[in-house]
Amino acid sequence: MKHQKNYTIFDKEKIVAFFAILIIVAAVAFWAGSTFAEEEDGLATVYVMCDPRPGRYVHVRRKPSADSMELGRLECGDSFLTDGESKNGWIHCCNIGENCGGWVYSGFVTVEKPEMVMQQYCSVSRAKLIIRRWQGGPQVVIDGKKQYLKNCEDVTVFCIADGWACTSRGYIKSEFLEVDPE
Numbered sequence: 001m002k003h004q005k006n007y008t009i010f011d012k013e014k015i016v017a018f019f020a021i022l023i024i025v026a027a028v029a030f031w032a033g034s035t036f037a038e039e040e041d042g043l044a045t046v047y048v049m050c051d052p053r054p055g056r057y058v059h060v061r062r063k064p065s066a067d068s069m070e071l072g073r074l075e076c077g078d079s080f081l082t083d084g085e086s087k088n089g090w091i092h093c094c095n096i097g098e099n100c101g102g103w104v105y106s107g108f109v110t111v112e113k114p115e116m117v118m119q120q121y122c123s124v125s126r127a128k129l130i131i132r133r134w135q136g137g138p139q140v141v142i143d144g145k146k147q148y149l150k151n152c153e154d155v156t157v158f159c160i161a162d163g164w165a166c167t168s169r170g171y172i173k174s175e176f177l178e179v180d181p182e
Contacts, residue, residue, distance in 0.1 A: 043081040043094055048104070049114040049135070049161050051168075052076035060102040064090030071102040076159060076166070077114055080104070107134030107171075114159035114166070120180040121157045121165070123149045123172075131170035135162070140170040154180055 050058050057075050061068040064086040074080070081094040090103040123129055128148035131140045140147040149155055149172060156168040157177060165174040 043083055044111075045079050046082050046091065046109045046111060047113050047161065048074045048076055048078045048080075048108055049110045049159055049164070049166055050076045050108050051166060052116065052118075052158050058104055058108045060093055060104055061090075062102065064088055064092075064103040066105070068103070074104065077116065079113070082109075105134070107137045110135075110161035110164070112161045114161040116159050117157050119157055120154050121167075121177040122154050122180045123151050123176055124178050125149075125176040126151055129172055129176050131167075131172055133170060135164045135171050137171065 048058050050056060052075065057073040059066075059070050060072040060074060062071055063069075065088075082091050083094050085091050085106060086103070089106045091106050091109050093102040093104055128150055131147040131149055132138065133140055147169065149169070155172070155177070157165045157174075158168070159166050160174045163174055165172050165177055
């Protein structure tokens with residue numbers, strides 16, 4: 001006579017495995033959501049990193065969209081308090097604009113204060129480095145041609161923060177740049 005064991009979704013091993021996975025997912029979600037160093041009241045201080053030359057700035061928008069009305073402008077190194085990020089990559093500004101709020105695109109925001117360097121650097125990568133429009137953003141394209149920085153090619157670096165360098169040509173990962181010895 002054959003014996004069959006009936007399995008149910010309430011088996012002890014399955015319940016333990018389910019809760020273990022649930023705890024791991026919750027821990028990862030909590031860790032991923034804590035990008036900014038929190039201060040009092042759940043707010044975090046962040047900084048703007050953009051081209052610091054006169055007339056260059058980052059827009060503060062009424063809503064999290066490039067098409068939204070401009071509330072103000074921020075320059076490189078300016079800081080603001082934030083309480084979070086939108087689903088489409090915009091950072092909420094708690095102390096800027098009308099009614100104490102506005103939005104800045106996250107590609108121009110860093111957790112650490114940008115170090116102003118204003119110096120020539122050269123590429124130390126064996127591969128061509130992609131030049132981006134903002135941190136982690138799309139590649140710069142000029143007249144239909146993708147822009148790269150070749151090995152040993154020079155570029156002016158304005159500032160560095162969070163592993164990115166804001167340069168005269170766009171944003172480049174700072175780990176692939178060294179101060180030009182000349």
